[in-house]
Amino acid sequence: MSLSRLLLSPPACRDPEALRAAVAGRPVLVTGASSGIGEAAARQLGAAGAEVLLLARRAERLEEVAADICARGGRAHVYPADLADPEAVRAVAARIGAEHPDLWAVVSNAGKSVRRPALEGAARDDLGRLLAVNFSGPAALLLGLLPGLVRRGGVIVNVSSVSARHVGAPRWGAYQGSKAGFDLWLHALGTEVRGQGVRVASVYLPLVQTPMSAPTRAYRFLPALSADEAAHAALLPLVRPVLRVAPWWLRPVEVAGLLAPGLLASGLARLEEAERRWSRR
Ligand SMILES: NC(=O)c1ccc[n+]([C@@H]2O[C@H](COP(=O)([O-])OP(=O)(O)OC[C@H]3O[C@@H](n4cnc5c(N)ncnc54)[C@H](OP(=O)(O)O)[C@@H]3O)[C@@H](O)[C@H]2O)c1
Known part of the structure; x- marks a missing residue:
């Protein structure tokens, strides 16, 4: 890892044995597992012996990742669903609850980012679309899974962004608003379920090289984590009882x-x- 990355990196779980000790044999749901950070996290969990449940819209991509995890001796199941579709979210939560009543952890990672001036974004309903994928969809999914998690105790990890915690930035309003809103909602929920054995944690990531960040030209010159490095950070709350990474x-x-x-x-x-x-140059 370069010096700039070392300075920028959040704490992370880089010890495969520590991850194995925490997750082996336990069902862990990863949303957004078809790409980027979620895919890397799913692969790390599979290699550590977790039973990985992969959720995203692209079924074929999920099947490929699951097949790869299984080919390496792991266990994986796919749950194709669109988090922006409330009916699909209700159905997939019910299916997961029925098929994995011992679900132990949810890595809520699926997300979407848009960087556009607010008025242009209004014409394309950026705020509505981002709130659905980054806030109301993941919240509805967690609420659907919550009775099971509360029954047995478990962990909910929110893969968030440093931008959810700093002041508003130009063209990022819909993204920052949806990420910050979900984060606050989740930690409020965390205070309700704390006494029932459910732990909630947020991982505030800096820039990560994934298909999400690729379209922003200026980011190509900034230091960024790889998807694997970001996944190491995203999985730390499964190993240590931290509230924030x-x-x-x-x-x-x-x-x-x-x-x-x-x-x-x-x-x-x-x-x-x-x-x-x-x-413009
Ligand atoms: N990249 C960064 O610089 C960065 C920095 C800080 C935080 N983050 C956060 O990290 C998380 C993962 O981002 P990434 O960089 O790995 O992006 P990515 O490679 O674009 O992956 C996004 C994932 O979310 C899934 N997804 C998107 N819309 C969905 C929907 N409607 N329903 C279900 N799944 C959906 C995608 O799968 P399908 O397309 O198959 O549905 C994909 O698996 C996001 O929450 C993001 O906000 C990223």
């Missing part, structure tokens, strides 16, 4: 956002302007 610099950024929100907002607006000028 984040790179070391997120706390100072959050404090700066409280103490000097105007300064940060104008800094972000300037960066945006500089990037616009650069991309």
Whole structure:
């Protein structure tokens, strides 16, 4: 790992034996397992002996990942579903609950990002689409699975973004709003189910090289984690009872956002302007 990555990386579970000790033989659901961080997390869980349940829309991609996990001696099952479709979410939650009544953990990772000026985004219903995939869909899925998790105790991991914790950034409103809203909702739920043996944790990731971040040209020059490195961080709450996993610099950024929100907002607006000028060249 390069020095810049080392400085940027959140704490992570890089010890396969520690992961095996925590998850072997236990059913773990990973949403968004057809690509990027979710796929990497599903593969790491499969290699560590978990029974991996893979959820996303693309059934063939899920079948490929599951076949690969099984070919390496693991166990995996696919659950194709669109989190933006409330009926599909209800059905898949019921199916998972019936087929895996001993479900132990959910890695809520599926998500979508859009970076667009707010008025352009309004014409394409960015906010509605992102709220469905990043907030209401995952929330409905968790509520469907919650009675089982509460019965036996379990862990819910939210794969979130550092941007859910810092001040609003230009063109990121729909993404930041949906990620921050879900995160707050989940931690409120966490306080309700804490006494019933269900643990909730959020993993606030910095930039990660995946199909999600690839379209943003400016990101190609920034340090970023690989999907595997991000998955190591995403799985840490399965191994340790942490409430939050984040790179070391997120706390100072959050404090700066409280103490000097105007300064940060104008800094972000300037960066945006500089990037616009650069991309017009
Ligand atoms: N990449 C980054 O820089 C970064 C940074 C911080 C946080 N994150 C977070 O990390 C998570 C994973 O992102 P990624 O970078 O790995 O992105 P990705 O490669 O684009 O993967 C997104 C996953 O979500 C699934 N998904 C999208 N819409 C869905 C829907 N309607 N129903 C069910 N599944 C759906 C996709 O599968 P299908 O298309 O098959 O449905 C895919 O498996 C996201 O929550 C993202 O916000 C990413």
